[in-house]
Amino acid sequence: MSKLSEMSAVVIGASGGVGAALEAALIDEGSFAVVHGFARSRSGAQHLDLLSEGSIAAAAAHTANGPPPALVIVATGLLHTAEKGPEKAFRDLDLEWLAKVYAVNAIGPALVAKHFLPLTPRHGRVVFAALSARVGSISDNGLGGWHGYRASKAALNMLMRNCAIEEQRRNKRAIVVTLHPGTVDTALSRPFQGNVQPGRLFDTERAALQLLDVIEELKVSDSGKMFDFEGKEVAF
Structure with a gap:
């Protein structure tokens, strides 16, 4: 089995x-021979746009x-823009917005799996993790709203379950999961932090380290599931 020092790590969404923070933590740990960071805002070989399969x-x-x-970690997500927020009611549904949210939150990560998983070894431990959200759990949904975000993250969970199978x-030791990072102090969550419980708003560095700790503890039997930042399974 190859050592991590002979392998690479990939972070998609490395400008978010x-x-x-994940890219920086992986580089700082020094476990991998190379850490690749890709993002839409980066140029050249580091450019990757989830809306373009060619990229x-x-x-x-x-x-x-x-x-x-x-x-391989897909650390991307779309909840809102400056012009458009998450839908509160079905009357707010919009075809173009729904299509974009699905493209970024579900289809894009699935295409990353399509192109990157064939590069991974056929033997030995491999982890493919995509950031999801607890609100993407159908069984945990008691509030409704945020229709596109919830539904697209639920779709991501299903696609990753299929991918895991x-x-x-x-590769019998491959692990494919989705991860809920909790509420992280980023532009994505900033308009919605008012109701976060004390101690439950994480800075990006802490969130990244928590996620890497969860990834390190994953077992083959965990493949196809979703886990939160504490390593607890989140039911679909």
Whole structure:
């Protein structure tokens, strides 16, 4: 089995709050030979736009030139923009907005899995993790609202469950999961932090380290599930 020092790690969304902190933490740990950080706002070989499968394929091709990835993290998400917030009622549903939210939150990560998982080894521990959200749990939904975000994260959870089943046919030690990072002090959560309980708003560095701790403890039997920042399973 190859050592981590002979492998690479990949962070998609490395210009965002959590993604940048994950990239920095992985580099600081020094466990991997290479840490690749990709983002829409970056240029050249580090550019990756989830809305463009061509750019995802190009980023994967760049990664393929070096050590194979043993860890791929998709740290992206779309909840709102300056012009558009999460829907509070069905009368607020909008075709273009729903399509964009699904493209970023569900379809994009699935396409990352399509292009990056074939680069991972066929033997040994491999982890593919995509950031989801507790509000994407159907069984935990008692409030409604945020229709596009909830539904797209639920779709992400299902796509990653399907991916986990398929990937274990290729590599029996592959682990594919979604992760709930909690409420992190980023632009995504900032308009909605008013009701966060004391001690439950995390800075990006703490959130990244918590997620990496959860990833480190994952077992093969965890593949296809969602876990929160404390390593507790979140029911779909």
